[in-house]
Amino acid sequence: MRSEEISRELIAGGVSIPEQVLAFSDAEVDALERAAGVHFPAAYREFLLAVGKRARGYFDGTRIFGTQIAELNEAAAALLRENEETFALPADAFVFSMHQGYQFHYFRASDGDDPPVYFYSEGCGPPEQVFASFSEFVRESIRWHIESEADRRMAEG
Numbered sequence: 001m002r003s004e005e006i007s008r009e010l011i012a013g014g015v016s017i018p019e020q021v022l023a024f025s026d027a028e029v030d031a032l033e034r035a036a037g038v039h040f041p042a043a044y045r046e047f048l049l050a051v052g053k054r055a056r057g058y059f060d061g062t063r064i065f066g067t068q069i070a071e072l073n074e075a076a077a078a079l080l081r082e083n084e085e086t087f088a089l090p091a092d093a094f095v096f097s098m099h100q101g102y103q104f105h106y107f108r109a110s111d112g113d114d115p116p117v118y119f120y121s122e123g124c125g126p127p128e129q130v131f132a133s134f135s136e137f138v139r140e141s142i143r144w145h146i147e148s149e150a151d152r153r154m155a156e157g
Contacts (some may be wrong), residue, residue: 001043001135004144005051013146014153015057035070039095042113042133058145063132064097072096076104079122087126093118107134 003023010016024032029048033040040048051058054065063072067123078099080088089095095106103121117131131137 001046001138003046006047006050006138007055008081009142010051010055010058010115010145013142014149015142015145016055020054020056021051022053022055023050024048028052032067032070035067036073038092038109041107041109041111041115041134043115044094044096044107047134047138057149059095059097059141062097062099069096072098072104073106076106076120079104080120085126086120103128105137109115 007021007023009020010021011018013062026049029040029045029052032048032052052065059065063069064074067101073089073093075098076093076095077089089106090108092109093106094109095104098104103119104119106120106127107115108118114133114135116129117134117137118127119130120127131140
C-alpha cells in the first residue's frame, strides 16, 4: 500500500484524525535503517512514511511506531531466551512490532520489497507466517481497527 492510502484509510475509517497521524520523512527512515542495520523493504518504508511516528487509535499499546522500533530485535531475542525457546530469529529478521512484551511480528529483510510477515506469541511454539506480505498485514490491520472502532461506537450508542 502507498503511504497516502494508509493514512487516508485510517482517517476515513474513523480510527485516527489527520492531526494524530504522524509520518517519518525519507531522511528519518534512512536514519532508522542505519540504526537498525538493515535495508527496509519498500512496503515497510511506505508504512513508515505514512504513520511511522504515530497514528492514534491504530496499534495503541503496541510498540510499532517511532524510533523504538530499532530496539525490537533485541527485545524479541531476549523474550525467546527468557522462554528458553529452542529456536532463534533468522539473521535477517527485522522485528517491527511488539505487543505487551509477549508477542511480536517480523519480516525477513532478504524476502523482497513486500515480504511475508511472521508472528510469535509466548508459549505458542515457533513463529509462523501469518501474512503473505507486509501489505496484507497493513490492509488487514487497518480493516480490523476500522471494525473495532465501529463496534466501539455502536456500543457507546
